[in-house]
Amino acid sequence: MTTSEPEIKLVLSYSAYQLNIRAFNNVSFSSAVTHIIPQYEDTNNSGDRRLNVTVHNSTAFTISWRTDLITMYVCYSVEWMEKGHSAHYRSFFEDSDSNKTLSSLSEHLEPFKRYSVTLHLRTNKNTCNMKYINNSESTYGTTEFYYIEGSPVSSPTNISFHNVTVNSVVLQWSYIQEEDLRGFLLGYIIHYTEYHYRETSTEHSKNQSFETK
Template sequence: TQSENILGYYVNVERIPNSCRNSSNRIFLKDRKILLNLSMAYYRVNISTYNKAGESPQATYIIPDFSATDLPGQIHVKHQGTNAVVTWTPEYNPKCFVVDWGTSKEDMHMKIVTTTTGNFTLGNFQPYKLYKIMVHASDLCQCESFTRHEKTFGVTHSYSVEGVPRAGPTNVTVLNITKHSALVKWTEIAPEDCSGFLQGYKVTYTDSLRKKSLGKS
């Protein structure tokens, strides 16, 4: 069969963002599974098969967000215009920190910080956009070492300037209507329309008989 002709698999693991050129980690496998010890940075995984004739096209997978509930450190952000001063208190003094920041997987930036002081200034923050900021610690600071040696210290989210949401909830439906109650449901506002951290929702309804408006937050 075709599977019997397969000699093995190539797995390329590339960090996103990656300021180091040609630093993807290529792994040769016979099995169809692999355990990766990664930080909470974004990673692109390319998988291909090979046989005596050559290599197949690659299948690409972006590792999704991890839960950040049990990280060892906290990150604090103070905005100064379009800049943001990021500070943290290290548990120990690694050889370097790696700072990632951006608004999405496609818009992440990376900076290697070799000073022992836990602070760094990020620039060009745009208003009303949610930024994800991650700080990783590593005892090996060469480009090819981050995939295997960095550990995430902390993750936070921040706006440089907050504004009013650009859109309201959608798909509003009223269910389970009785003489005294009704269940109102809606779809939450999309992240790109929030323009800031949402504090809650305000529901306004009217008693059609008494012509009286009522509200609930």
């Protein structure tokens, strides 16, 4: 793309992009300045069951989508990445099946690491190569998966309580770090002991699945 303006507007999908900008005159070109545009994270389309992922092993997984998409689109591109790492992608033409198995991955999937996967759509078969885009790309949805999940390796920290009344108390704690979760967090099990004056104590347990602050 060539322009003489100092500002342009790019219409992008949810992909991650590498942007190179250089100046030129009648003689030659300047060296390029490189900028990374990270993948846009849309929590509304994450985990909404538009996409399903089945992991077979560390070098293969299958992604599936709605069957009616094949009547509108012929070119698909799957983009996956571990958070904080560079994205990988694979583009393909599909006109009959609503799933695609990606095998022989260049980088093996690692256990206990969370991956995001995004499906991009194009109507033109000639643009199935992700390097060449003609404004026909749209993003269908994204979801997350683990190759192998494991037990959390740490507990919540910075536990505090406030708004204490005769029959209630508000507990707060910090999020567990991503690298310590090693799987999708389902909730917390809270044990507490109720002490009675001159009586034996009573232990309680609650399995809570709620959002922490």
